[in-house]
Amino acid sequence: MAEPVRVCITGAAGQIGYSLVYMVGSGAVFGADTPVILHLLDIAPMMGVLNGVCMEISDCALPCVRDVIATDDPAVAFKDIEAAFLVGAMPRKEGMERKDLLAANVKIFKVQGQALDQFAKKSVKVLVVGNPANTNALICAKYAPSIPRENFSAMTRLDQNRAQAQISSKLGIPVTDVKKVIIWGNHSSTQFPDVRHATATINGQTVSVYDAIKDDAYLKGEFITTVQKRGGAVIAARKLSSAMSAAKAACDHMQSIWQGTSGEHFVSMGVFSDGSYNTPEGVMYSFPVTIKDKKWSIVQGLPIDDFAREKMDLTAKELCDERDDAIAACEG
Numbered sequence: 001m002a003e004p005v006r007v008c009i010t011g012a013a014g015q016i017g018y019s020l021v022y023m024v025g026s027g028a029v030f031g032a033d034t035p036v037i038l039h040l041l042d043i044a045p046m047m048g049v050l051n052g053v054c055m056e057i058s059d060c061a062l063p064c065v066r067d068v069i070a071t072d073d074p075a076v077a078f079k080d081i082e083a084a085f086l087v088g089a090m091p092r093k094e095g096m097e098r099k100d101l102l103a104a105n106v107k108i109f110k111v112q113g114q115a116l117d118q119f120a121k122k123s124v125k126v127l128v129v130g131n132p133a134n135t136n137a138l139i140c141a142k143y144a145p146s147i148p149r150e151n152f153s154a155m156t157r158l159d160q161n162r163a164q165a166q167i168s169s170k171l172g173i174p175v176t177d178v179k180k181v182i183i184w185g186n187h188s189s190t191q192f193p194d195v196r197h198a199t200a201t202i203n204g205q206t207v208s209v210y211d212a213i214k215d216d217a218y219l220k221g222e223f224i225t226t227v228q229k230r231g232g233a234v235i236a237a238r239k240l241s242s243a244m245s246a247a248k249a250a251c252d253h254m255q256s257i258w259q260g261t262s263g264e265h266f267v268s269m270g271v272f273s274d275g276s277y278n279t280p281e282g283v284m285y286s287f288p289v290t291i292k293d294k295k296w297s298i299v300q301g302l303p304i305d306d307f308a309r310e311k312m313d314l315t316a317k318e319l320c321d322e323r324d325d326a327i328a329a330c331e332g
């Protein structure tokens with residue numbers, strides 16, 4: 001067996017945490033042969049609940065779980081960790097946009113950035129899930145200057161999974177036969193789910209999703225709004241925000257970082273923009289990326305038409321506004 005990987009999950013007593021600890025402990029992310037030491041962080045009033053989660057982890061008898069450390073102290077939670085799932089934050093309720101959470105949540109990511117800077121391994125890979133995820137990730141990285149900023153990413157994989165699922169159900173094919181779906185921009189209702197470059201494999205033939213569906217009005221209309229509003233639709237139905245699907249997407253995202261992407265396939269994640277595709281440099285914009293040796297590269301050279309350009313600019317503007325509000329909140 002390999003050396004154990006120290007993995008931190010924040011908000012471990014919450015909804016997403018409940019699914020995520022099991023998935024990580026089962027070997028789904030770091031590999032069935034890689035033991036993990038789980039560092040579980042939540043706030044002091046949740047320590048009783050977290051203790052119950054620890055009992056259940058023990059009762060699962062998971063072969064990959066070497067040890068569990070449950071704490072309300074970020075210094076303990078982040079000590080020597082190599083991977084972090086930053087989930088702990090307030091979820092939105094019905095009628096809210098994710099950016100309405102900024103005032104409540106952004107300071108958590110400032111404090112955790114400072115703690116990561118002090119206690120985590122410099123190679124730590126940090127996935128921000130807590131909303132508004134892109135801007136929280138940007139703030140977290142800003143307050144962890146000794147950790148390379150490329151090590152921080154924000155989760156838009158749930159949006160990618162949702163988009164793939166919509167297309168697979170429209171075509172009646174397995175979700176794994178839909179590839180190269182892109183999420184551009186913010187994990188918000190301005191995101192741009194883009195299938196212009198996506199492919200579907202039907203009866204052994206790989207064709208473009210546009211050619212397979214033959215309904216441009218759907219792909220430029222209902223498909224996009226369904227994905228943009230899916231989080232709100234789940235909240236309206238469950239009276240709670242998505243949790244099982246969010247945990248699955250977080251595992252997919254971290255697994256892509258750990259195991260890399262294969263061949264020409266790419267995944268979407270919020271990463272620091274270097275200005276690619278004329279996006280504003282320095283915001284955490286979701287791009288298609290390939291990953292090798294735990295390092296991502298933005299896929300270059302995809303043609304962008306006027307329809308896409310307008311949508312990509314709109315979500316970029318929202319990210320710039322959120323960044324300015326977040327910096328003001330942290331410095332104020």
Ligand SMILES: NC(=O)c1ccc[n+]([C@@H]2O[C@H](COP(=O)([O-])OP(=O)(O)OC[C@H]3O[C@@H](n4cnc5c(N)ncnc54)[C@H](O)[C@@H]3O)[C@@H](O)[C@H]2O)c1
Pocket residue numbers: 010011012013014015016017041042043046087088089090091092108128129130131132133155156158159187241242243246
């Ligand atoms: N990026 C995405 O695709 C995506 C998807 C789903 C949910 N989310 C977001 O994830 C976050 C968590 O959602 P949830 O449903 O698990 O919420 P939840 O309320 O069930 O759990 C959140 C947990 O975080 C804890 N917490 C709060 N402040 C903390 C801190 N400073 N340190 C450590 N823990 C802290 C809470 O005590 C709670 O146990 C929300 O912000 C939600 O909007 C993001």
Ligand SMILES: O=C(O)C[C@H](O)C(=O)O
Pocket residue numbers: 091092098131158230231232234235241242
């Ligand atoms: O929509 C939310 O607030 C939760 C999450 O971001 C989601 O997309 O399901």
